[in-house]
Amino acid sequence: MKRVYDGKKIITGLVLFLAAFTSPFWYNTVFGTFDYVPELKVEKNGKECVKRTSYMKTNHMVLLRFWRDEVVRSGKRIYKKEDGTEIEMSLSGTCLKCHKNKEEFCDRCHGYLGKAPRCWSCHNVPREAKK
C-alpha cells in the first residue's frame, strides 16, 4: 500500500466532486421523477397540425420564424398548408386557436426542457387559452 500524502484534504475534495458530478443519478431517484414525462393536452377533434406532427415536434419554431418573417417583412398573412387549405399566419390567432390550453401544452413542454420563449410579452394570449 502506497502512502497517501494530504489524504484527508484530497479524498474529501474528490468525494465532494464525485457526489456533485453524479448528482443527476441520485437527484432524480430522491425526487422520484426520473420517469416523469409531462402529459401534453392536445384536443384533436379530427384536426391536424399545420404540418406533420413529427415536423412540428422538432421544427415548430422554424415554422414560427417563417411566419413571422412573411408577415413582418413581406406583408403576407395567408399560409397554404400542404393539403391546399389556407390559414392565417398568426401566433395568437392560429396556433393558440387549436392549442387552447397554452399552459398545459406549450408551457408544459418548454418547462420540461427549461425553456421559456419570450414571445408573450408582446403577443397576446387569447382568454380561452389562458387557463
Next chain:
Amino acid sequence: MVERLAYAFLFTIFLILVPLIGVGILNLQKVFSIFVPYLAFLIFLFGLVYRVLSWATSPQPFKIPLVAGQQRSLKWIKSSYIESPYTKTGVFLRMLLEIIFFRSLLREEKVETHPKKWLLFTSKKALWLGSIIFHYSLLVIALRHLKLFFEPVPSFVSLLHRADSLFEIFLPTVYITDILALLALLFLFFRRILVRQVMYVSYATDYFALLLIISVILSGALVRYFFRVDLFDVKRFTLGLVSFRPYVPEVVGSAFYVHLFLVSFLFAYFPFSKLIHAGGIFLSPTRNLENTSREKRYINPWNYPVKVRSYEEWEDEFREMMREAGIPVEKEEKES
C-alpha cells in the same frame, strides 16, 4: 510540425466517422446511445480517481512554489502576501485567483529584439482573454445541459438559458456562449498554428484537444440550429440513462449521434490527457505550497535513515591518540 497537425485532424475525422458509420449504416443505435455513454462515463470516473490517487501518492521531495513576489524575511522588507504566500490564507487566495481568473496567464509576454540589441518585453493579454472566454462559455454550456438531466429543471438552469439567449436573435434563439466558445477556440487553435514559437512546442495532442472540443461544439450547434432533434424525446433518453432505465431515442439522423459520441469520447479521454489540468490545478505543487522553505524545515518524505557518525563519536574513539600526537581536542576529559 505540420504532420502533428495532420495527425490531430485525421484522428478527429476518424472519430466523427465512427458514429456516422455505426448509426448511419450499421444501425447500431442501441450501442451508440446506451453502451457508449455508460462506458465513457465509467472510464471517466475510474480514470479520474486513478489520476488523483496517483498524484496523492507521489511524494514531494521539496517545497517548489513558483513565486513572483518578495519572500517574507526581515520586517522592513515588504513581502508579497499572495505572490509569495507564507500563510495558508495566502495560498488559498492565490489558488482562488488562479482557478477563477487564470492569473498566471496574465503574465504572458511577447519578447522581441530591438535593433539596438535590447530585449523588449511587452505584456500580452490575448491568451488570457481567449482562455477565460472559452472556459467560462464551456462552463455555461455544460450547466445548460443540466436541463436534460434534472427533473424538475433547477431554476438556475432556466435562468442561465434566459441570460444566455438575452439578445433574442434568430429563432431558435442563438446562445451567446455558443458563439463565444467557438470564437475563443478558433483563436486558441490558430494561435498554435500562426505563432511560430507556439507551433514549435505544440504536439498532436494539443491540436487534438482543441479540435475535439471544437467538434463537440459544432456538432451540438448543428443539432440545435440545423438538423434539429426532438428535445422532448432526448430528455426521455437522458433521464433514462441517469435512472438506469435505458431508453433508445427515436431521434432520426446521425448528427445527434455524432454529438453524443464526441462528448462520450471527450469524457473518456479527459482523465488521460492534458485536459485533466482541470483537476491537476488543485494539486500543482508550484501553486499550492507556502514559500516558507527558509522558516520551516521541510523533510523529504522519501528520506531513509542514513547511518551517520558525528564528530563527537569519532573524537571519543580517538581522543587518546590525538592527545598523544598533540592534536587539539574539543572535549577535555576531566578525570585525566
